[in-house]
Amino acid sequence: MTSKRQIKLGLVPMGAGGPSKHNTWLDPEIPADASVNIDWFIEIAKQAEAAKFDLIFIVDSQFITPHSPPHYLNRLEPLTLLSALATHTKHLGLVGTLTTSYNEPYNVARRLASLDLISHGRAGWNLVTSGDAGTARNYNREDHYDYDTRYGRALEHVEVSKGLWKSYHDGAFPRDRSTGQFLDPSKLQPLNHKGQYFRVDGPLNIERSAQGEPVLFQAGDSDQGRDFGARVAEGIFTHAASLESGQAFYKDIKSRAAAYGRQPDEIVILPGAEIVVGDTDAEARDLERHYHFADQSFDQALAEFGRSFGWHDFRQYDLDAPFPVGALEYARNSFFTRSKQLTELAVARGYTLRQMIEHIREPHPGAFVGSAETVAREIIRWFDAEAFDGLNVRLGHPANFRRFTDEVIPILQARGYFRTDYEATTLRGNLGLRIPTNA
Incomplete structure (x- = not known):
């Protein structure tokens, strides 16, 4: 029997080692230069796709100190990396982080739309407002924006980007050699946006992809962050310390979304997870x-x-x-x-x-640690209890990730909770999200 809802899975690679993982690169299975090694990223993307993951998520920030973790010190820019991965995968969603605080909407919209076309409709945008205050001094500002300004800019940034993605209506390019007509100008729509933070005339010089627009993701646990996510995001990256806290966050986001006139299934909630699989629970x-x-x-x-x-x-x-x-x-x-x-x-x-x-x-025992049977059972328990719609699996040590894909996923599939094949070729299609209208 197949569960009506299906578990969604994202993969979060941290290369040489992210926060609290400074020494991951010492694992001989991880190239010491993993964070800038495109061959390594291609290999793990292919592993994720073979396991039928929904997406790979590339995190980013643009301020470092000598004490930043290895992956932060030396890593590839997300959209450049994802464009390369697009040519080596066919179904895996490609989600990258871009800040609304230090990017202009036109540039962001164009870059993401390009990735969306290159990948035939698999792009996603993790939109952030930048938590590292030092980023300001890398972008010609003395001080970082305050919270209200950051979220005000973010909301308007998304509004402008989505408007730009609607520059061309469907069928705008007849490309009719018999008549010599390349463009139907009646289907070209300037934006003419004049707001508090941005002024953008448009239109954008790129057509829509098979999924219409990139999927919008967001992560933020403050009250402003939650409200912003519930208002605009289609996927939420978060953290759930317990089943109960996961349920509370899930209910809160879906309730806030409903207050904005949205349907609960228009948002997919994916907390990050450290998964460790052993022969026994004790070994794990x-x-x-x-x-x-x-x-x-x-x-x-x-x-x-x-x-x-x-x-x-x-x-x-x-x-x-x-x-x-x-x-x-x-x-x-x-x-x-x-x-x-x-x-x-x-x-x-x-x-x-x-x-x-x-x-x-001090180690805080994770929820998804144990034998393959234990991990699968716990994932199903949280999923059925509506503590999440899926998980963002952090790729730490490769041997452990292989045990998850080889041992846990087959159990989830056998019990009808996870796909045995992709439902679609687009990220929206696999996440069960609608294609935005182009009006």
């Missing part, structure tokens, strides 16, 4: 703990801790003094929601800075 837990401590040292964790606080340097403080609550001020225009949660936790528990870092480093 041992592997999880081993990976956790091997992939990042205390000193690396301390240096990276400042990222949420605008890359404030916490190494300057006495590790055994009370947690420096004043550092929260540095997070005002950065990842403030996360920083506030960490600060409140430290105060509530009376942590010193050392204890806070040790708390961060």
